[in-house]
Amino acid sequence: MAPTGPAVVIERLVKRYPAPGGGVTAVAGIDLTIGDGEIFGLLGPNGAGKTTTIETLVGLRTPTEGTVRVLGFDPVRQRDEIRRSVAVQPQQAAVFEFQTVAELLRAWASFYPDAADPDEVIERMGLTRSRDVRVARLSGGQRQRLLVGAALISRPGLLVLDEPSTGMDPNAREELWEAIRAHRDTGGTVLLSTHSMEEAEELCDRVAILDRGRIVACGAPEELVREHAPEQEVLFTVAAGSDLTWLEEHAGVLETTTVERPGGGVRVRLRTLDPDRVLVDVLTGPLDARRIQTGEAGLEEVFRRVTGRSFARADVTENAEEGA
Incomplete structure (x- = not known):
């Protein structure tokens, strides 16, 4: 034993x-x-x-x-x-x-x-x-x-x-x-x-x-x-060329990132401490937002906060260093 x-x-x-x-x-x-x-x-x-x-x-x-x-x-x-x-x-x-x-x-x-x-x-x-x-x-x-x-x-x-x-x-x-x-x-x-x-x-x-x-x-x-990533994420899709200036200047939005989708449109990801307020403004604002999702930032964001780099970038970097 x-x-x-x-x-x-x-x-x-x-x-x-x-x-x-x-x-x-x-x-x-x-x-x-x-x-x-x-x-x-x-x-x-x-x-x-x-x-x-x-x-x-x-x-x-x-x-x-x-x-x-x-x-x-x-x-x-x-x-x-x-x-x-x-x-x-x-x-x-x-x-x-x-x-x-x-x-x-x-x-x-x-x-x-x-x-x-x-x-x-x-x-x-x-x-x-x-x-x-x-x-x-x-x-x-x-x-x-x-x-x-x-x-x-x-x-x-x-x-x-x-x-x-x-x-x-x-x-x-x-x-x-x-x-x-x-x-x-x-x-x-x-x-x-x-x-x-x-x-x-x-x-x-x-x-x-x-x-x-x-x-x-x-x-x-x-x-x-x-502890490390208490913000919530709001994700949605808008038409290509949509004006996101008002969203980037929104008092409740901490960070906004966008990715163009192969089939057209732009996928928007934003971080906020007040997801309810931001979500209402997204729904009632000038954007025609689709496929709206909310959720916690998750461990990937925790990794980025504690290391200063994204998980995907760290994976690529470590593989490159091993092969050097």
């Missing part, structure tokens, strides 16, 4: 890789505690340090500095305990392509003394119709759900997922999210690495936003939005 306490405790974690010119710092001093029984998200662009942090947590990397404890164990010195207590679903994994879904999960269950029922996992992952289909013939989304199912077979104390919904259609993604929530609700802890803002907002109890190897914000998604 693992010692009681937080599922994960990270203190001053640093990971450097040797390279010409002094090396590369992938993780630059992270402090993080993940409570038992929560879904915790690591949110950040590619190259932010998410994967290195996960690999350190599961014992695949040795910290350059700092300490890591997972379910009370040292991932480097107590790898056997980590293997028994932690399950990892990477972005890609090699499996037996000519086994069926049911055969693969039954084989996986044979490795564990207290494995979950493969049939229950198949149902939970929404793979009932594919139970007798060979792995090689699965779609990308079905394959992703199978990998998560294989991770759940061991009834892990900590389930680690790296970009689990990649390639999934909306229905398959929702089934995956329900399976992850079910694991949390039955006492498991989930660590989720993602660069999907929607996934983090919908699924995670708390998130840590990583940028360039550092945690720049941490908390419940709704709390981060209230």
